Amino acid sequence: MSPAPLLVCEHCDTVYRRIPLARGQVACCARCHFVLERHHRLSANGLLALTATAMVVFIQANIWPIVTLGLNGQQSSATLWGTIIAMWQQHAQIVSVLAAATLFFFPLMKMLLFGWVFWFARRGERGPGFRGVMIVLHYLRPWTMSEVFMLGVLVAIVKARAYFEVTADPGVFAYAVLTVLITVFAGVDFRQLWDVTAERKP
Amino acid sequence: MSKLPRAAELGLIRCHVCALVCRDNQVPGAACPRCGARLHRRKSASYSRTAALLLAAFIFYIPANLLPIMRTASIGEVDDNTIISGVVELWVKGAPDLAIIVFTASIMVPMLKFSVLSVLLVCGKCSSNWAQHQRARLYRLVEFVGYWSMLDVFVVALLTALVRFSVFSSVEPLPGVVFFGLTVVLTMLASMSFDPRLIWDCGCDDE
Numbered sequence: 001m002s003p004a005p006l007l008v009c010e011h012c013d014t015v016y017r018r019i020p021l022a023r024g025q026v027a028c029c030a031r032c033h034f035v036l037e038r039h040h041r042l043s044a045n046g047l048l049a050l051t052a053t054a055m056v057v058f059i060q061a062n063i064w065p066i067v068t069l070g071l072n073g074q075q076s077s078a079t080l081w082g083t084i085i086a087m088w089q090q091h092a093q094i095v096s097v098l099a100a101a102t103l104f105f106f107p108l109m110k111m112l113l114f115g116w117v118f119w120f121a122r123r124g125e126r127g128p129g130f131r132g133v134m135i136v137l138h139y140l141r142p143w144t145m146s147e148v149f150m151l152g153v154l155v156a157i158v159k160a161r162a163y164f165e166v167t168a169d170p171g172v173f174a175y176a177v178l179t180v181l182i183t184v185f186a187g188v189d190f191r192q193l194w195d196v197t198a199e200r201k202p
Numbered sequence: 203m204s205k206l207p208r209a210a211e212l213g214l215i216r217c218h219v220c221a222l223v224c225r226d227n228q229v230p231g232a233a234c235p236r237c238g239a240r241l242h243r244r245k246s247a248s249y250s251r252t253a254a255l256l257l258a259a260f261i262f263y264i265p266a267n268l269l270p271i272m273r274t275a276s277i278g279e280v281d282d283n284t285i286i287s288g289v290v291e292l293w294v295k296g297a298p299d300l301a302i303i304v305f306t307a308s309i310m311v312p313m314l315k316f317s318v319l320s321v322l323l324v325c326g327k328c329s330s331n332w333a334q335h336q337r338a339r340l341y342r343l344v345e346f347v348g349y350w351s352m353l354d355v356f357v358v359a360l361l362t363a364l365v366r367f368s369v370f371s372s373v374e375p376l377p378g379v380v381f382f383g384l385t386v387v388l389t390m391l392a393s394m395s396f397d398p399r400l401i402w403d404c405g406c407d408d409e
Contacts, residue, residue: 006223008216011338011398013209015223031206031402032338066360071367078363086363092375095383099359102352131237138219142390145352152356155304158297159288159357160364163276163371194220194236 007036038187044121047188051114054181058111061146061174062104066153070165077169080104080149102145110140114185117193126197137190147179208402215241245397249323252396256319259388262381263312269378272358276371284378285309285354307353308382315389318344322396329404341398348393351386355379 007016007027011034021027021039029036042050065077078086080103087096113133120127127133153172160166209216215226217234224234224241232241245251270282283291285308292301318340325332358379365373 006214008209008214008221008223010216010218010221011342012402013216013399014206015209015212015214032335032398034338034342067364069364071371074367074370076364076366078360083359083363086366087359087375090362090374092359092362092380094380095355095359095375098352098383098387099356103356135219135237135239142349142394145349145356148350148352149356151303151307151350152353152360155292155300155353155357156360156364158300159292159295159361162295164365191221194222 009034009036037192038189040188040192042188044118048115048118048122050181050184051111051118054178054185055111055115057174057177057181058107061171061178064171064174065169066171066175067157067160068167068169069160070167071163079171102143103149106140107144107146110137110144113137113140114190117190121193121197124197126199130197134191134194144182146175147182150175150179210243215243217241218245244399244403245395248395248397248400249326252319252392253323255388255392255395256316256323259312259385259392260316262385262388263316266378266382266385269381270376271354271378271382272361273374273376274365274371275373277369282376285382288354288357304354304357307350311347311351312385312389315344315348315393319389319392319396322401326400326404331404334401337401338398341393341396341401344393348390349386351389352383355383355386 005018007018008014009016009029009032012029012032014029014031016027016029016036018037019027021037023039023041025039027036027038028034062080065079065082068075068077070076084096084100084104087093087099113136116127117130117133117137120130150172153175157166157168209223210226213226214223216223217237217239219239220234220237222234222236226241226243233239234241267285270284271288272283274281274283289301289305289308292298292304322337322341325337358373358375361373362375365371
């Protein structure tokens with residue numbers, strides 16, 4: 001299936017004829033300079049592999065402790081869920097829910113749903129529920145904040161260093177890798193899947 | 203018609219969910235043939251929604267800055283930190299680079315959002331075509347940096363979970379952090395409900 005012949009800029013409504021992009025090329029709106037389209041280096045197969053990698057790293061980032069503090073021989077370490085539960089117990093339930101959503105549930109959903117659509121997109125097909133999945137992905141897009149949490153971990157380490165012995169645990173490295181993967185994904189316009197896939201023939 | 207035709211001039215409409223370009227049939231409540239989302243030429247009630255959310259965010263932003271966001275307690279000594287005092291502490295404790303990052307994320311970014319979105323709202327309401335390119339760029343900046351303000355909230359959450367040495371040392375979150383978290387969410391919703399196409403709706407000065 002060939003992509004639609006027309007493009008409309010999301011930020012200023014200017015209409016363009018779509019031209020095929022070469023490797024590394026980016027189409028920018030001539031009026032407002034918003035990025036209209038990027039060339040995709042990765043195939044559906046590549047994106048599926050990246051999603052699987054992100055999934056593995058995400059699990060590690062959630063299971064392993066992130067940082068350990070030491071004070072007079074006592075040790076205290078925290079995982080992401082430890083953090084979420086601590087906020088709930090300390091009467092900051094709103095923050096706890098925000099953290100659970102933006103750092104756990106939304107990223108998890110995003111990866112599972114990406115996995116689902118890329119799995120079928122490898123053969124140019126749309127899996128069951130494709131439409132709903134794409135709509136959910138569209139609305140989830142701005143609500144994952146793992147990379148902000150990564151920076152937060154660094155700030156917390158520096159703040160705690162003044163009073164405690166701080167040891168970085170494997171979880172923080174998993175978060176670092178996850179941040180890199182998120183940056184790669186940020187350049188992917190998954191909406192192009194609408195153009196490159198077709199309904200499965202019955 | 204201008205050199206760069208706009209969708210409305212050509213009778214076209216772009217689906218905001220799947221980006222399909224469809225013919226605008228002028229039927230209210232028409233749905234996108236591909237994804238089923240309701241088609242609309244502009245985000246509905248963009249000005250009033252953005253203004254309302256921005257105002258709500260600003261109201262929450264005041265207690266977020268005035269109230270302490272976390273309490274650190276160690277043997278007999280209790281210390282309440284606000285956002286500003288946290289930045290100052292980082293600066294004094296010899297991490298000025300991180301102090302700058304936290305200052306940017308917690309104070310500059312929310313302020314930038316309040317001022318940029320206010321300018322966008324006022325210019326839009328006055329149908330001004332002043333500095334359209336700069337305004338478009340500012341909107342993209344606000345969209346891009348918006349969620350980084352959550353930084354301080356996550357720092358407090360992590361320290362709360364980590365520093366638990368009973369009487370020797372502990373950290374607990376205080377109401378300021380809840381207000382701050384809500385401010386960030388509300389400003390994100392505000393910038394999402396603003397329709398950047400409105401910047402260009404009062405005539406384009408690029409021809």
